[in-house]
């Protein structure tokens with residue numbers, strides 16, 4: 107038993123799991139973001155005692171609603187689960203009875219309107235509901251969706267309109283009806299709008315602006331930039347709709363029971379959002395600009411690579427990001443970006459990021475500390491030398 111008495115542990119060392127530096131941003135596959143010590147301590151504190159979950163939810167949801175300037179809030183175990191639960195709530199609301207009491211045929215009759223431009227890998231959470239997804243428009247800019255397209259797609263079976271919210275410049279296709287116009291149609295027809303804004307903070311104002319404009323519910327991932335627990339999600343919205351969410355989600359029986367959210371996550375996300383709304387976001391943006399500018403200066407004389415600043419980043423967030431671009435090298439058996447990613451991953455410490463096309467890699471300051479940024483810069487310098495030497499060697503051979 108003695109070996110289990112140590113409370114200060116390095117679990118990754120115990121397990122032989124490699125720690126990495128995350129230079130990609132809040133990617134879930136590497137653990138999203140890091141919680142603050144204060145949030146970790148809130149979670150530990152929550153874990154130590156039993157409480158009645160319903161009472162804890164009531165208190166936390168009340169506070170989350172207040173600090174995010176919403177009528178109501180709900181903590182789930184992820185943005186994807188939030189999408190499923192808000193969809194289920196919309197179906198229950200449509201029939202005006204508890205979701206668990208509905209026959210499959212009643213669900214199958216329901217429709218959720220979605221722009222083709224908004225289809226994405228996370229919409230499995232909607233597909234699994236068993237409703238009909240009614241697609242409108244095209245995912246391009248030749249013929250953008252019109253208000254009439256949306257009007258005509260709404261029928262007596264429409265339970266909700268799904269909207270993917272992202273600032274221009276992110277990875278989303280064009281072609282959808284503007285958010286404001288979507289809300290106008292929805293309001294006129296009395297249809298709730300459910301917004302997926304999982305990664306759409308920053309800007310912090312999105313926590314209240316999207317619902318403030320009239321969305322019934324807006325979904326955020328707790329484990330991305332909010333820096334809550336990885337397995338947490340936040341839904342904010344109008345009380346009338348959110349009451350249906352509460353009646354459908356954990357700890358009720360029915361579909362919500364599959365999406366258990368622990369007291370540690372409930373408290374952890376509350377703590378994280380508290381910190382997020384009081385953080386100096388403009389100072390952070392200035393810091394990020396400075397880091398990207400420094401990265402550019404570190405390689406300004408390089409013969410084989412250059413640093414490009416992109417804004418907004420690929421998630422559409424108003425934060426600068428760097429792309430380290432290598433001059434096209436001919437005769438390589440693989441894209442240079444794959445090679446550089448592998449060299450970064452194989453280094454010590456191991457660095458994770460993602461490719462920006464065939465000859466570039468992203469360096470996202472959002473998940474890096476100053477010390478880590480320095481390590482990443484130095485490692486790229488080493489890789490630069492290595493590739494430069496090889497290229498010269500290659501030319502000599504010709």
Ligand SMILES: *Cc1c(COP(=O)(O)O)cnc(C)c1O
Nearest residue numbers: 184185186187228304305327328
């Ligand atoms: C990350 C993401 C999700 C899923 O968030 P989780 O909290 O990991 O479940 C859903 N939708 C979009 C658009 C996302 O970027």
